[in-house]
Amino acid sequence: MEYKSLWVSGIKYRKVKELKKNIDVDVLIIGGGMTGLNCAYGLRDSKLKVCLVEQNRIGMGVSSRTTGKINYLQECIYSDLEKFNSFDTAKNYLESQLEAIKKIRNIIKKEKISCDLDRVASYVLAFNDEEYFKLKKEYNILKK
Incomplete structure (x- = not known):
């Protein structure tokens, strides 16, 4: 079975210029996925x-095969x-x-x-007692 990204089908690619000479920059971002963009x-x-x-096409690496979900859990x-x-580290991460x-x-x-x-x-689901207790801990931290 071939897996094909829902986000990729039907996309028209815009040709971007290839870097053919050395240039001076303050910041070089390597990778045109979600993080680089x-x-x-x-x-x-x-x-x-x-x-x-970007080595290949902008947004067509790992970023093109994500769930498209944005959440904090x-x-x-x-x-x-x-x-x-x-606790402060957990709180700062959540924020x-x-x-x-x-x-x-x-x-x-x-x-x-x-x-x-x-x-x-x-x-978030728990499928056994161990996962349930871990989720309960997670819930209590998020409740704070």
């Missing part, structure tokens, strides 16, 4: 000379952060995730990006 977007209004390079990361660091979601929503609105972004519920 977000870095470039964040630096777009700076006075820095920025260059993004990643497994049980908050209980792990509290256990191995501190950073919520801020990132807010920024993405603002970029979509500002740039008038038509992407069918929708706010929907997110679920």
Whole structure:
């Protein structure tokens, strides 16, 4: 069975210029996936000379095969952060995730990006007692 990304089908690629000579830049961003593109977007209004390079096609690597889901629930990361660091570390991480979601929503609105972004519920499931107790810990941390 061949797996094909839903996001990739029907995309018309825009040809971009190949870098054929050395250039001087303040910031070189390697990789044109979500992280690289977000870095470039964040630096777009700076006075820095920025260059993004991509080996293949922009956005067509790992980023093209994601679920397209933006959320702050990643497994049980908050209980792990509290256990191995501190509650403040877990809290700061949560705040950073919520801020990132807010920024993405603002970029979509500002740039008038038509992407069918929708706010929907997110679920984390436990399939055994061990997972249940870990989820309960996670819930209690998030409740704080």
